[in-house]
Amino acid sequence: MWLFGRLFRSNSRKMGDGEYPVILCHGQAKHEVTVSPEMTLHDFMVKVEGVTHVPHTSQKILFKGRNLTDRDATLSSLSVGCGAKLMILGKKFDPLEDTGYQAVAKIDQSVSHVEETLHRGVVPEVESIAGGSVDGRQCGEALGRLRKSLLGVNEQFMRLLEQLDGLQFEETQLQARQKRKSVVKRIQMLMEESDQVQEHISQLSLRYS
Template identity: 25%
Template sequence: MLNVNFQNIKKSMKMLHINVKHMTKSFDLEVDENMLIGDLMMQLATVSGVPVNAQKLIYKGKQISADVESTLIQAGLSNGSKVMLLGKKYDPTQEAAYKDIVNLETKGLLVETKYLKLCQEMEDLEKGWLAKEHVPQAVSSLEKRANSNNEELHKILANLDTVTVEGNQTEIRNKRKVTATKVNLIMDKNDEFLERVREFKKKIQK
């Protein structure tokens, strides 16, 4: 069996302590001197939120080579080096997919507003505030509009499924999941309302 002493391996590697500053934040990193620039950039993407393709690393007033296959030593870094990271943090709200989801979420909330209006009208009917001769027509109108709400909600869910989300867009995927949950909840409430209307319809037909 091969015995691997990881402590000895770590001792044989020369570690560098470097400080990376991004805007008002500062990151102290301990890295292997033979780490690739590309790997450093990936680590910085994790701690800073700045995507690799948006990063510019400045050392001693000059941009570090964009060659991701270069090592830190080849790039001129040494123990105690201070590096400046330039670049904007990833903002999922600016992605087209996120904006599409927000638009669909807004449509769902508008349907919920219509649902609440229907509930108020139904409550008025149940309290007998409308002349009896107008009640059947009012109930039919409520049922028709509630069915229309469901159709809209089904379309919203279908459109949510068509929004393309990349594998690394976790925030956008979560936003879509939350929005779908909200829309489904509105649909459940609307279904309950439809059942309420139908029960009332049977009652007035007796």
């Protein structure tokens, strides 16, 4: 008990003004999270989801025998203070049961296939030409072919972005929304890289024209 209290005091010194730790009990697991008195129950439940992986829409939170249901209420008004222990009830998110999440995951696999074309096909060959490993008389034709391949890569990325944009999710499908956001960001980064490779090809074309 002394060590636990000491840990709380140590952690509180690292937190911002007004912040304090509370303990989440979910099954056999216990998690310490940092909250503030002005945090609403809704925001707290979203935070709980990030730790326990129980969707905030299906959580049941018990505190001192009470079921907390007013999502607009602040933790202060609910008397959830420093060191409070809250029991979290609910099933963890299972991606296999979410068709929306699976649709995004399938598109993500397609992104990996296109990325392989870029990283194992186009980029190494461009680097070989830039390094002088290819006969100069063949470089012009090779660069033209690589430019077409890169155009195909970008077109596939664009189609995948359109597919992601066309997916419709319920408000409760937070994980699917987050997964889509991460895949969109991944595609955007790959397209930026593709643009850089395209610029490199253009520079090499001037050299071998």
